Amino acid sequence: MRCATICRTGFRRECCQQPHSAGDGMIARIPVLYILLAAYRGERFLSDLLDSLLGQSDPHWRLLVSDDGSDDDTLSILHRYAAVDTRIIIIERPSVRLGATANFGFLLHNFLALGGEWFALCDQDDIWHPYKIERLRSTMQDYIAAPEPHLAFSDLNWIDEHGRQLAPSHFAATAVGQPSQAATVFALLHNLVPGCAMVGNRALAWQALPFPECIAHHDWWLLTLAAAGGKVLTVNEALICYRQHGGNLVGASTVRRRIVDLLTHPTRLVRHARLQYWGAIAQGKALHKRLGSEQLASSWREALAVLETGLAAPSRWRRMRTIMSGALARYGFARRVFMLIGALQTPQPCQGREICCHGLEAGDR
Template identity: 35%
Template sequence: MMSDWIENRQPLNPLVSVAMATFNGEKYLGQQLDSLLDQDYPEIEIVICDDSSTDGTVPLLKKYARNSNILLHLNDKNLGYVRNFEKTLSRCRGDYIALCDQDDVWLPQKISRLVSLARQTDRGLVYSDADLIDGSGQALRKSLRTSYNINYVEDNRRAFYLFNCVTGCTSLVSRRLLDLALPFPPGVIVHDWWLAFVAARLGRMGYTNERLIQYRTHGTNQIGIRPLTSLKTAGNIGLFLSSAKNRKEVKEVQGVWKKRYHDYFLGCLAFEQANGLETDLTEKLLEWSDEGSTWSWWGKSKLFLRQRDLFQIVPGHLRVPALLSRLFL
């Protein structure tokens, strides 16, 4: 497979593109942009795609875009956060790409530390832990990892079919890995999950427990802190299910997400086939996603029992099915 992921011809400080996808984020956007401009890494471009914001985001972006390091694009129509991130990533020119949200604060050494880690370990994707702050910028007690009980992994190539522990804004991706991941297949549920899957399947992922950003958790996050691990944490499906008035509505929502996971597994299968990787587990997951009991509590538990290493990074959201599986280990 791939080897020598770090180009020998790279300069001492290769260009890093910061990929920021914005939508109605004016409240915290200035703080985020200021922290990008304060990075101690010398070679940075900031690529921003705004997804047809209707608040004060665009005027603020235009003000910051007077800086020659900021490249701003305004979408003609709303694409949604996954396709907007895909478009932003496709416009990046750097040897490395750092994914960026619109409401966090990066520590000055964030990019330099991740570039150093990527080059030292020869990894296509590296990511870090983060401090948590609230909407007013006050520090919360725990880190991203400890607060959400996530087991971070580097080398489990099977762990990212159903779970994701890579928060995009803590990650740095190499150009070579990004070129393999683009364009996103139709079934991609979240951009950072897909990049993590690609990196994990190729064995090119690294992690540091350094806390390199302040991750802001508040009521208007465009995409939450939680990994998309189940029906309750995938997008807003938990809200849909909790507000469902009857069994018919629950089944309709479950049907939508059943199709989304099926399409996601199809994308995983196509990637594996294109890169000469084993496809046996993906084929089993496709069969599982077609089963009638897929989205029941017992359906997920049966999957864990069949593929026990899949729950290596299971967070607290799926603790009961995971614990059930562990009884049989």
């Protein structure tokens, strides 16, 4: 299967705010999905992504793009598409490099400033299936206006740089866990869902900003906020072609690859274990501070207590005992061994600043 062929269906010119006739004859307003694209040197695959957005069966979307100082043809491609379809909005900003996390924070801030009701994260090298927005809207429609943070995500299929399918299911290929576990405390210690598969409501964006400096990944931060303080919804269908290539191999971490890495690149594995372990702890502490105990589900309060008193303990031996105790048995033996590798190392210093975006105060939400 070649996703580039399946998803590329041509330009659509429907207006994002096109009215919809409800069953009782009244005109119902359809919330526009704001798609957030943090672009950087994406010329190679960007047109495939944009074509797949223009080919969506649900036309009620806007694309907000922030380029992070690309020195290739990324901006010229974006301007060419924006000239044809007014739903594509390029946000001008100072040319200083932000990095991916702060750039997404900048886009989330603009989403809130524009009065957006729900949003999707987007990667520049993927391809959206034609019914992605339609399926996710159907799942999220009762929660878009909810006062609590809500997030929905779909499965993904992997493709190579030529658009050929590598795996029909991201979750089956990686064996990172069952999709249903993303709605549980399992997500506290393991990043289960790629950001490009997510959509969230306004309440989630409001809770997420400003990004704490110590969060491990912005998409993981969004997932834990929704799981701990709101609701996570799962669409058990692959709705995006998740491209694996030389510049993006994050998703292609199968069990076999991890075993090979352990045997051939032990230093890299040790470094990754340290970043994952202490990143999860820093993010968990930030989550507790952001939501407060009163907004946390009881299971999350208990899990965060274990994290703060056991997994983050000054004593290596106490950290190790916590990992091997019954409280973490649900994570499986192999995962706990990986956690032990991280727990034996010292944490990366964190300054505790909050990341929002260039030129904005951290508290300006």
